[in-house]
Amino acid sequence: MRPGTTTTPPPRDELLAALAADGDAAALDELFRRFREPAYRVAYRLLGSTEDALDAVQDGFIKALTHLRSFEKRSSFKTWLLRIVSNAALDLGRQRRRRDELNQAAIQRTALAGGTTPDHLDPAREAEESDLRRSLTMALQQLPEAQRRTFVLHVDGGLSYREVASAMEISIGTVMSRLYYARQKLKEMLAERVSQ
Amino acid sequence: MTNEPNDFPPEFLAAYVDGELGPRDRARVERWLADHPERRALLEAQESFAADSDDLWLAVTPPQPSSRCWGECRQSIAHALRLPVFRRRWASRFGKVLLLATAAAVFLLIFNEDRSTRIEPQPTVREFAAVEPPFPMAADNEVRIVSLPEAAANLLVVGEHPLGDANFVLARADEVEFFGVGSDLAGRFPERPADPATEEIPNLWAPREP
Numbered sequence: 001m002r003p004g005t006t007t008t009p010p011p012r013d014e015l016l017a018a019l020a021a022d023g024d025a026a027a028l029d030e031l032f033r034r035f036r037e038p039a040y041r042v043a044y045r046l047l048g049s050t051e052d053a054l055d056a057v058q059d060g061f062i063k064a065l066t067h068l069r070s071f072e073k074r075s076s077f078k079t080w081l082l083r084i085v086s087n088a089a090l091d092l093g094r095q096r097r098r099r100d101e102l103n104q105a106a107i108q109r110t111a112l113a114g115g116t117t118p119d120h121l122d123p124a125r126e127a128e129e130s131d132l133r134r135s136l137t138m139a140l141q142q143l144p145e146a147q148r149r150t151f152v153l154h155v156d157g158g159l160s161y162r163e164v165a166s167a168m169e170i171s172i173g174t175v176m177s178r179l180y181y182a183r184q185k186l187k188e189m190l191a192e193r194v195s196q
Numbered sequence: 197m198t199n200e201p202n203d204f205p206p207e208f209l210a211a212y213v214d215g216e217l218g219p220r221d222r223a224r225v226e227r228w229l230a231d232h233p234e235r236r237a238l239l240e241a242q243e244s245f246a247a248d249s250d251d252l253w254l255a256v257t258p259p260q261p262s263s264r265c266w267g268e269c270r271q272s273i274a275h276a277l278r279l280p281v282f283r284r285r286w287a288s289r290f291g292k293v294l295l296l297a298t299a300a301a302v303f304l305l306i307f308n309e310d311r312s313t314r315i316e317p318q319p320t321v322r323e324f325a326a327v328e329p330p331f332p333m334a335a336d337n338e339v340r341i342v343s344l345p346e347a348a349a350n351l352l353v354v355g356e357h358p359l360g361d362a363n364f365v366l367a368r369a370d371e372v373e374f375f376g377v378g379s380d381l382a383g384r385f386p387e388r389p390a391d392p393a394t395e396e397i398p399n400l401w402a403p404r405e406p
Contacts, residue, residue: 023278032270044258054261062276133256155253161216176216176238180207183249190252 012172013077021065023119032061035078039085041156046089046148047096048137056092060085075166082157083167139189143182151182203235204228209242 011027011033019027022194039060043053062083064071137190140148146168153164154175168175204225206210211217212225254405261269 021277025274028274028277029270032273036266036269039288040261041258050261050265053258054265054269058272058276061273065273065277074310108312136253136256155250162215176207176211180210183210183245186253187245187249 001112014073017065017068017071017077021068028065038078038157039081042082042152043089044150045137045140045156046086047093048141052092052096053089056085056089059088059092065087075163079159079163079167082153082159086153086157086167090145090149135190136186138172139186142189143185147178147182147185150178151186154179203238206238206242209239210246213239213242213246 007047013028013031016027016034020031036057039057040053043056043060044050047053047056060081064077064084071077140152143151150164150168153159153167154161159167160178161172164175165172208217208221209225212222217225225239229239
């Protein structure tokens with residue numbers, strides 16, 4: 001740095017969030033740029049679909065900013081946002097499962113008649129995904145919800161054990177245990193798939 | 197030699213490998229390793245396990261949305277945020293107006309009530325009504341009976357309020373006299389409270405065990 005020059009530190013996440021919630025477009029742009037990637041990765045791992053993951057990201061940002069008063073600042077804004085996004089993703093997943101169960105017969109009839117199928121059952125799209133990604137997604141879906149969420153918040157959301165504990169309102173010991181068993185099960189399931 | 201356990205649980209070692217333990221716990225694990233070099237294999241197994249599973253996971257990144265999809269997502273958020281802000285402000289202003297209007301309506305209602313009772317003097321009732329707020333009662337279509345013991349079925353009154361929309365004022369014990377009232381099928385009879393402390397309290401009269 002040259003003598004006499006000063007740099008302005010980037011605005012803190014909490015300040016940006018307050019400005020964005022009040023309608024500041026530039027603050028929203030910056031906040032979205034900072035957190036869209038981890039939010040999307042978490043949502044995608046929990047849902048396995050790009051479109052649904054984007055819906056969960058959108059829903060999560062809206063809820064986080066419209067309920068900013070509930071944010072007690074005991075954790076970082078990122079932790080708060082990822083908690084809301086992961087909740088939104090799990091809710092969306094439950095709704096989608098119910099919807100799919102209800103529409104299952106109709107989907108089969110349409111597919112047999114040569115019609116179109118929903119995005120996540122589209123054979124062309126399925127083919128685009130690598131086998132490994134599909135295997136990972138399927139293995140993850142078999143984990144209990146609490147383990148899945150803990151694992152994804154840590155590995156994909158980049159949250160520390162302490163931040164995951166704060167986001168899920170559980171102890172650090174529980175985070176340790178869930179992560180350990182989630183990794184163990186994923187490794188076993190993937191080993192089975194690879195050997196098949 | 198330290199007092200550390202013979203083995204730490206594997207999830208604890210995994211947390212150590214992840215760099216997630218605090219300085220005190222890290223020091224505990226390191227002391228344990230120094231005392232039990234033969235256990236280093238356990239730690240190395242954890243290191244390999246954690247690295248393999250996370251590397252495998254991160255190697256398969258989710259498909260990236262197009263910039264158009266990101267743009268639409270950002271626009272939808274901005275659009276949704278505009279609506280609640282407007283609604284909150286509108287609700288805040290409307291709330292104040294509504295509060296003032298409600299206060300005025302209550303004042304007028306009490307004033308008119310007071311005037312109407314002066315036209316038809318009913319000293320005891322008027323005196324009570326001026327002190328006590330209106331007694332809210334549910335209409336029959338506002339009540340859902342969840343459970344009804346069979347023995348109480350003949351005591352339950354259902355249907356329209358016998359006084360319609362009129363105000364309902366409860367009498368005090370000393371304002372009530374019973375003429376020709378007999379006991380009910382169970383032999384119960386309404387009794388006035390004998391305790392002076394409760395005599396002044398407005399009452400709902402109900403049968404009581406003889």
